[in-house]
Amino acid sequence: MLDYLTANIAFWMTLFGVQESLLEFRLGYLGRYWFLAISASLLLSFLLSAPITITLIIKFGVDPFTFPDNVILCAIAAVIFGVMLTFSQWLILRQSEMTPRVFAVINTVVGIIIYFLLVWINEGTLEWSGNPINGWKTALVFLAAGAITGGVTGKALDFYCERVERRLIQIERDRLERETRERERIERERQEIEKQEIEKLEREALERKRISREIALESERKWYEEHGDDDFDYEDDEDEE
Numbered sequence: 001m002l003d004y005l006t007a008n009i010a011f012w013m014t015l016f017g018v019q020e021s022l023l024e025f026r027l028g029y030l031g032r033y034w035f036l037a038i039s040a041s042l043l044l045s046f047l048l049s050a051p052i053t054i055t056l057i058i059k060f061g062v063d064p065f066t067f068p069d070n071v072i073l074c075a076i077a078a079v080i081f082g083v084m085l086t087f088s089q090w091l092i093l094r095q096s097e098m099t100p101r102v103f104a105v106i107n108t109v110v111g112i113i114i115y116f117l118l119v120w121i122n123e124g125t126l127e128w129s130g131n132p133i134n135g136w137k138t139a140l141v142f143l144a145a146g147a148i149t150g151g152v153t154g155k156a157l158d159f160y161c162e163r164v165e166r167r168l169i170q171i172e173r174d175r176l177e178r179e180t181r182e183r184e185r186i187e188r189e190r191q192e193i194e195k196q197e198i199e200k201l202e203r204e205a206l207e208r209k210r211i212s213r214e215i216a217l218e219s220e221r222k223w224y225e226e227h228g229d230d231d232f233d234y235e236d237d238e239d240e241e
Contacts, residue, residue, distance in 0.1 A: 006139075007118070007119065007122070007138070007139075007142045008046075008115070010139060010143050011114075011118065011142045011143075011146040011149075012039075012042055012146065013039065014142075014143050014150060015146040015149050015153075016034065016038050016039060016150065017035055017150065018146070018147050018150030018151050018154055019034060019035075019150045019153060019154035019157075020032075020034040020035045020154075021154075022150075022151070022154035022157075022158050025158075026096075026099075026157070026158055026161040026162070027092070027093075027099070030095055030096060033092060034089075037088045037089075037091065038085060038088050038089060040088070041084040041087065041088035042081070042084070042085065044084055045080050045083075045085065048084070049076065052076060053073055053076070053077065056073065056076075074116060081108075081112060082108050082109065082112055085104075085111070086104045086108045087104075089103070089104035089108065090104040099160075100157075103157050103160070106153075107157070110149065110153055114145060114149050115145075118141065118145050122138050125137075125138045
């Protein structure tokens with residue numbers, strides 16, 4: 001059991017450490033909690049799956065070394081580990097708008113599949129009792145596999161974040177350009193309305209001036225009609241004398 005536990009720690013801790021180093025730049029301060037949160041969820045998964053596995057072995061006679069009992073136990077453990085790991089990753093990723101929520105599921109599934117493949121391939125060198133991982137080559141295999149898996153999945157998310165970040169920046173630029181065009185359009189409309197208002201006021205002023213002039217001329221004409229042309233009469237009297 002100690003061999004399998006040591007292999008589990010070597011694989012997953014290396015995977016999480018490499019992922020954190022790659023994701024910290026994209027996720028900011030959230031990346032600092034990646035290793036701690038997922039390690040805690042991994043420990044909790046082990047504490048949950050261990051009693052279930054032991055109960056199945058003791059009370060129901062499930063043999064972890066024969067088929068299909070070993071597949072059943074592995075499936076139960078994989079489900080518990082997958083749910084807990086996905087939940088912990090999702091809690092971190094959901095706080096960042098540029099990260100895909102589905103990555104938590106993909107990352108967990110890929111990790112579990114590769115880990116079980118490694119266990120299946122190295123089953124001959126792993127023991128249920130004894131020293132942690134018999135043989136340094138097996139330990140290197142799990143460490144290297146964890147580093148490679150963490151690097152690939154972490155870089156995949158980093159690449160996705162970069163693409164999404166560029167898209168968000170472009171969306172923000174487009175939004176600013178639309179707002180600028182909208183402000184310019186509103187400003188042009190405002191200037192056009194002001195220009196029309198000024199022209200309207202000028203026309204109204206000219207119209208009032210014209211009406212006032214016509215009223216003055218009409219008043220003057222009426223006055224002459226009532227009183228006559230005094231200047232004309234005065235000139236006529238001088239000629240007669």
